[in-house]
Amino acid sequence: MADPRSADALPLAPLVALVAGATLTVAPHALWLPWWVDATAAILLGWRAALALRSRALPARWLLLLLTLASVIGVFFSYRTIMGRDPGVTLLVLLLFLKLMETRLRRDVFVVAFLVYFVALSNFFYSQSIPIAGLMLLTVFITTATLVGFSAPQRPVMDDVKTAGRMLLQAGPVMLLLFFLFPRVQGPLWGMPQDAYTGMTGLSETMSPGSISGLSLSDSIAFRVKFDGATPPRGQLYWRGPVLSDFDGTTWRVGLPQLRQDTRIGVEGAPVDYEVTLEPHNRNWMFALEMPTSLPPSARVTTEYQVISLTPVRSRIRYEMRSYPNFSATSGAEPADLALALRFPRVFNRRAQGLAREWRDSSGDNAAIVRRAVEFFRSSRFEYTLTPPLLGANSVDEFLFSTKQGFCEHFASSFVLLMRAAGVPARVVTGYQGGDTNPVDGYMVVRQADAHAWAEVWLAENGWTRVDPTAAAIPVRVELGITAARPGGAALPLLMRTSSDWLKALRNNWEALANQWNQWVLGYNPDRQREMLSWLGVQQPSWQTMTVMLFWSVAGVLLLIALWLLRGIRREDAVQRAWLRFCEKLARADLARALPEGPLDYAGRIAGRLPAREAAVRAIAALYVDLRYGPRADPHSVARMQQLVREFRP
Amino acid sequence: MKLDRVLQYSQAYNFYQWVFKRHAPEPGVVFLSQRRVYILPTRHGLSFGGSLVLMLIGSINYSLSLGYVLTFLLAGLGVVSILHTFRNLAHLYVSAGRVSPVFAGDSAQFQLVFENRSGFDRHSLDLACRGATASCDAPARQHCSVVLPLKAEKRGWLQLERVTVETRFPLGLMRAWSYVQPDMRALVYPRPDSAPLPLPYSDADTGDAVSSGAGTDDFSGLRPYQATDSPRHIAWKASARSELLLTKLFAGRAASELWFDWTQLPADMHTEARLSRLARWVLLAEERGLRYGLKLPDAEVPLGEGFAHRERCLKELALFHG
Numbered sequence: 001m002a003d004p005r006s007a008d009a010l011p012l013a014p015l016v017a018l019v020a021g022a023t024l025t026v027a028p029h030a031l032w033l034p035w036w037v038d039a040t041a042a043i044l045l046g047w048r049a050a051l052a053l054r055s056r057a058l059p060a061r062w063l064l065l066l067l068t069l070a071s072v073i074g075v076f077f078s079y080r081t082i083m084g085r086d087p088g089v090t091l092l093v094l095l096l097f098l099k100l101m102e103t104r105l106r107r108d109v110f111v112v113a114f115l116v117y118f119v120a121l122s123n124f125f126y127s128q129s130i131p132i133a134g135l136m137l138l139t140v141f142i143t144t145a146t147l148v149g150f151s152a153p154q155r156p157v158m159d160d161v162k163t164a165g166r167m168l169l170q171a172g173p174v175m176l177l178l179f180f181l182f183p184r185v186q187g188p189l190w191g192m193p194q195d196a197y198t199g200m201t202g203l204s205e206t207m208s209p210g211s212i213s214g215l216s217l218s219d220s221i222a223f224r225v226k227f228d229g230a231t232p233p234r235g236q237l238y239w240r241g242p243v244l245s246d247f248d249g250t251t252w253r254v255g256l257p258q259l260r261q262d263t264r265i266g267v268e269g270a271p272v273d274y275e276v277t278l279e280p281h282n283r284n285w286m287f288a289l290e291m292p293t294s295l296p297p298s299a300r301v302t303t304e305y306q307v308i309s310l311t312p313v314r315s316r317i318r319y320e321m322r323s324y325p326n327f328s329a330t331s332g333a334e335p336a337d338l339a340l341a342l343r344f345p346r347v348f349n350r351r352a353q354g355l356a357r358e359w360r361d362s363s364g365d366n367a368a369i370v371r372r373a374v375e376f377f378r379s380s381r382f383e384y385t386l387t388p389p390l391l392g393a394n395s396v397d398e399f400l401f402s403t404k405q406g407f408c409e410h411f412a413s414s415f416v417l418l419m420r421a422a423g424v425p426a427r428v429v430t431g432y433q434g435g436d437t438n439p440v441d442g443y444m445v446v447r448q449a450d451a452h453a454w455a456e457v458w459l460a461e462n463g464w465t466r467v468d469p470t471a472a473a474i475p476v477r478v479e480l481g482i483t484a485a486r487p488g489g490a491a492l493p494l495l496m497r498t499s500s501d502w503l504k505a506l507r508n509n510w511e512a513l514a515n516q517w518n519q520w521v522l523g524y525n526p527d528r529q530r531e532m533l534s535w536l537g538v539q540q541p542s543w544q545t546m547t548v549m550l551f552w553s554v555a556g557v558l559l560l561i562a563l564w565l566l567r568g569i570r571r572e573d574a575v576q577r578a579w580l581r582f583c584e585k586l587a588r589a590d591l592a593r594a595l596p597e598g599p600l601d602y603a604g605r606i607a608g609r610l611p612a613r614e615a616a617v618r619a620i621a622a623l624y625v626d627l628r629y630g631p632r633a634d635p636h637s638v639a640r641m642q643q644l645v646r647e648f649r650p
Numbered sequence: 651m652k653l654d655r656v657l658q659y660s661q662a663y664n665f666y667q668w669v670f671k672r673h674a675p676e677p678g679v680v681f682l683s684q685r686r687v688y689i690l691p692t693r694h695g696l697s698f699g700g701s702l703v704l705m706l707i708g709s710i711n712y713s714l715s716l717g718y719v720l721t722f723l724l725a726g727l728g729v730v731s732i733l734h735t736f737r738n739l740a741h742l743y744v745s746a747g748r749v750s751p752v753f754a755g756d757s758a759q760f761q762l763v764f765e766n767r768s769g770f771d772r773h774s775l776d777l778a779c780r781g782a783t784a785s786c787d788a789p790a791r792q793h794c795s796v797v798l799p800l801k802a803e804k805r806g807w808l809q810l811e812r813v814t815v816e817t818r819f820p821l822g823l824m825r826a827w828s829y830v831q832p833d834m835r836a837l838v839y840p841r842p843d844s845a846p847l848p849l850p851y852s853d854a855d856t857g858d859a860v861s862s863g864a865g866t867d868d869f870s871g872l873r874p875y876q877a878t879d880s881p882r883h884i885a886w887k888a889s890a891r892s893e894l895l896l897t898k899l900f901a902g903r904a905a906s907e908l909w910f911d912w913t914q915l916p917a918d919m920h921t922e923a924r925l926s927r928l929a930r931w932v933l934l935a936e937e938r939g940l941r942y943g944l945k946l947p948d949a950e951v952p953l954g955e956g957f958a959h960r961e962r963c964l965k966e967l968a969l970f971h972g
Contacts, residue, residue, distance in 0.1 A: 106822065107694070110694040110697070110698075110822065114697065114698065114701045117701060117705065117720070117724060118701070118704075118705070120720060121705050121708060121709070121714070121717050121720055121721070124714045124716040124717050124720070125712065125714070128714065128715060128716045132716075133716055133719070136716075136720065137723075140720070140723065140724070144727065144821070147820075147821045147822055147823075148819075148820045148821065150822065151773075151774055151818055151819050151820055151821065151822045152773040152774045152787075152819050152820070154787065155773065163734075163820050164820075167727055167730050167731065167734065167820065167821075168723070168727065170726070170730045171723055171724075171725075171726030171727040171729070171730050172723070172726065173726075174722070174725070174726030174729055174730065175719065175722040175723040175725070175726045178718075178722035178725060178726070179718055179719060179722050182718070182722070185710050186713070314713075315713045521715055521716070521719070522715040522716070523715070524715055525713070554729075558729060558730075558733070561730060561733060562733050565733050565734065565737050566733075566737055566740075568768050568769030568770050568790075569737065569740065569741045569768045569769075569770075
């Protein structure tokens with residue numbers, strides 16, 4: 001018996017595959033894990049490889065215990081806790097590599113394999129994209145092949161790979177049935193760790209135009225839209241999000257949301273019906289084309305016409321909406337509301353206030369003031385840039401009269417301040433503007449880079465009216481989208497640059513695929529499941545019904561797989577079958593073959609007992625011996641023997 | 651006949667055997683029908699299931715669609731591995747191979763033959779019987795033989811006990827097993843002790859002392875070959891010239907014609923010790939090319955020499971009933 005501590009107790013090839021699978025599973029985590037975790041993992045990996053290649057003994061148990069303890073302490077100092085999602089995953093990764101250091105028996109191999117499966121699952125906390133799914137499938141494949149390799153050590157590696165591949169293929173149908181029919185429960189089952197939703201991007205509750213010197217454009221997707229009819233023109237695609245009405249001189253904030261049932265909207269013209277698939281962004285707001293007249297389930301609308309979900313949007317949701325591009329919004333116009341929409345700190349931006357007073361004095365009504373202001377923005381030669389200079393306390397003055405460089409937030413912020421100073425109630429609306437229709441699947445994609453801010457003014461005759469100062473100053477921003485508004489495409493994300501047609505086509509195809517993935521794989525939730533079952537003809541199934549359905553369908557699939565697997569189990573060759581049939585016929589006539597009796601002896605004995613059949617019996621036995629033990633089976637002889645046996649009557 | 655076969659492979663019969671511990675040896679070829687192949691998860695299989703439950707809970711809690719996919723794929727893998735493990739063992743044919751006689755204290759090498767008549771390979775078939783283990787692979791439509799070394803404690807017949815044939819291929823999550831007991835037994839000779847060869851008895855009664863002129867030391871002539879003559883004494887050159895096979899005679903041979911007599915052993919020796927001593931003498935005598943005979947209370951082996959003679963003597967000793 002070899003020293004159980006020596007590293008070569010396990011065959012090398014599956015061990016290498018096991019380590020490779022583990023490394024591949026951890027790879028996506030390496031991007032965000034603390035640097036010292038990556039370094040520790042790399043060192044442990046190198047150490048293990050060196051030990052395996054030189055067949056040296058693995059480190060002592062006390063050393064590993066010490067390292068494990070050090071890991072826990074390290075994780076605690078990195079995160080100030082060892083509970084929660086990120087510390088948990090970090091510990092899991094460290095444990096996996098430490099376990100590799102003491103993988104000496106088959107039992108350890110199983111522990112490593114299960115840890116790899118857990119780490120694979122933990123990857124989905126951070127990304128459920130197609131590439132990550134593919135990578136994790138690969139690691140499961142490698143790990144499975146490893147398990148096969150350890151249970152049949154003498155086989156060539158390719159055979160293990162084939163067995164693992166076949167098993168995964170057979171597991172596929174079972175997985176699909178379970179995925180679609182397993183009774184789904186909407187999570188979470190208990191309170192989620194605080195850090196479960198970090199990393200979701202979206203709009204913010206505040207806006208400080210002067211304090212951002214570089215707006216990073218992300219081409220990650222905010223939501224997708226499927227229009228029932230024709231797509232409205234780009235100029236109408238204002239996706240309404242948080243409304244900011246509270247200004248302290250530098251920062252705009254969301255006012256106190258007031259949920260009311262009696263939001264009034266006057267509509268004319270044709271409605272637009274569409275379905276929104278919203279990416280999770282961990283906030284309550286939902287997006288709709290201005291102005292929405294219907295509400296998704298478990299959502300409310302504020303007096304500021306903002307659609308609010310009752311719970312933060314933490315998983316991808318789908319909802320149907322109806323909006324009217326031509327509307328008059330007259331809610332939220334109580335004296336208190338209007339007073340709020342006129343408030344601003346008077347100590348800052350004196351020059352802008354002066355300009356606004358001048359408009360006030362020379363214009364007859366609010367509409368005329370708005371017209372003057374729009375004309376001001378149109379004629380003042382503003383420059384649209386994503387890297388504006390930083391602004392001081394008088395941010396509006398500096399932007400309007402000296403720097404004249406900014407993006408939508410600068411325009412909206414200064415416009416609303418001018419309006420308030422001129423006595424016109426106004427507020428900032430943030431959301432998204434535009435969207436690109438993917439010709440492959442017809443879905444409109446709205447990205448984070450399409451985020452926009454515009455203004456709303458109160459006009460007595462028309463209610464809250466949208467004014468987009470950015471569109472007035474830089475018309476291409478709204479007409480053609482942000483790509484056209486930017487001078488030079490360097491700061492834009494790769495996929496948003498329009499220069500290359502094939503790149504665009506590639507992107508469209510990829511995103512259509514990703515959309516299907518989102519709709520059918522990632523977005524498969526209890527609602528979708530009910531939808532699909534009712535499409536299959538099962539209305540409102542209880543979980544018992546679903547369990548029964550699941551049981552029988554899985555049983556059916558397993559039966560098919562079993563039949564396929566066992567098809568060759570009884571395969572005896574045609575010659576043997578014919579011979580056995582011949583023996584059986586004789587056995588029925590009480591002339592059974594004795595166990596030690598060879599075929600020719602048997603035939604001789606039978607020939608003696610059945611002289612009339614002698615020729616046939618001897619021919620069959622001779623053919624059998626010839627086919628069975630002769631150099632080569634001749635198909636004609638096989639057919640001849642089968643015929644003789646068929647016609648034989650004892 | 652047919653009913654017997656049906657009965658033999660029925661669960662009721664298995665149960666009967668299990669309850670009453672009646673494990674009768676099965677003659678001929680043993681067929682591992684699906685009814686006598688059992689399958690249960692291994693310890694690792696159970697922890698695999700536990701892991702899957704944890705992963706499922708995690709997926710539900712975090713609404714991870716791909717978590718469901720991964721969990722269900724692994725669950726499918728586990729279920730499919732039941733079929734694969736079962737298929738790896740069911741419908742094999744097991745038969746008794748050869749087993750050579752051994753001396754008590756040594757290991758009897760029981761050879762079992764697996765025949766795989768199916769169209770696919772079988773891997774990692776593990777055998778276990780009384781602490782002895784062995785493993786083999788049976789490729790498609792081929793035989794494979796595996797030797798199970800069983801410690802032979804006592805002289806006499808060593809019947810092969812119930813052998814557990816099991817496999818965990820392909821994932822190690824499931825264990826399929828079956829019991830077989832091919833009808834085979836090994837002959838166990840008494841363990842020889844370390845005594846030297848005794849001096850020949852000068853037994854007056856037998857009279858065949860020095861005078862006959864036969865011994866092992868000096869060549870004294872030729873005589874026709876007899877079946878009991880040692881091949882080492884055949885005069886090949888002389889035989890080639892004559893029509894008969896001739897055996898060389900040696901002077902002094904009478905001095906080494908030995909009778910190993912039970913009754914000549916010290917009276918206070920136990921039966922087993924006597925048998926050990928006699929076995930030792932048989933081995934030594936055969937080694938030196940002597941002619942020897944064996945006298946036991948209930949049997950007698952006449953003078954002779956050669957391998958077959960040795961085996962016959964040892965068999966008498968092995969099966970001696972005192």
